[in-house]
Amino acid sequence: MWRSVAAVAAAAVIAAGGAAAAMQLTRPPDQSQTQRPDVAKAVSPDGRVTAVVDYSPTAWDGTAMRVQVTGIQAGTRCQFWVVGKDGRTSYAGSWTVTNSLYGGKTWYSASSRVASASIHAFTITKGSTLMLQIPAT
Numbered sequence: 001m002w003r004s005v006a007a008v009a010a011a012a013v014i015a016a017g018g019a020a021a022a023m024q025l026t027r028p029p030d031q032s033q034t035q036r037p038d039v040a041k042a043v044s045p046d047g048r049v050t051a052v053v054d055y056s057p058t059a060w061d062g063t064a065m066r067v068q069v070t071g072i073q074a075g076t077r078c079q080f081w082v083v084g085k086d087g088r089t090s091y092a093g094s095w096t097v098t099n100s101l102y103g104g105k106t107w108y109s110a111s112s113r114v115a116s117a118s119i120h121a122f123t124i125t126k127g128s129t130l131m132l133q134i135p136a137t
Contacts, residue, residue: 037066040122042134044071049132053122054107063116065092066107069124069132074099076126082112083121090114092122 037056043049049071058064067080079094093110112119122134 038116038137040134040137042132044132049124051122051124051132051134053134055116055119055122055136057116058111061115062111062113063119065110065112065122067095067110067122067124068105068107069097070105072097072124072126072131078108078131079125079127080108080110081123081125082114082119083123084114084118085120086118087120089123 037054040053040055042051049069051070052068053065055063055065063082065080065082069078072078074097076097077094078097080092082090082092084090090112092112093108095108098106119136121136124131124134
């Protein structure tokens with residue numbers, strides 16, 4: 001009797017898993033997962049500070065960003081800003097620069113209510129000091 005119950009339970013689990021897989025295969029792809037991010041890059045005039053910004057639209061009509069910086073001393077607190085095509089500046093996040101582990105480079109996350117199509121540039125500041133401006137692509 002226990003074998004019958006176990007066989008029925010196993011069949012139910014397999015059927016449920018198959019139904020879930022079929023739903024995933026037939027569901028239209030999520031645009032935020034399939035769209036490649038835009039990439040903006042910049043180097044400071046003295047060549048010391050560099051940044052790469054990967055950014056893409058979000059489902060809530062804003063922009064998700066990942067920022068990688070080099071040439072800024074570990075322990076420095078940075079602020080990240082989005083400059084819209086209308087000239088308005090919006091705060092998008094901050095981080096403290098860390099030493100990268102194992103030689104890798106750290107990516108810092110940020111987000112903004114500004115739609116990615118409306119972004120003119122990004123800026124990184126240390127307090128009121130401009131460290132780098134990165135033109136949007």
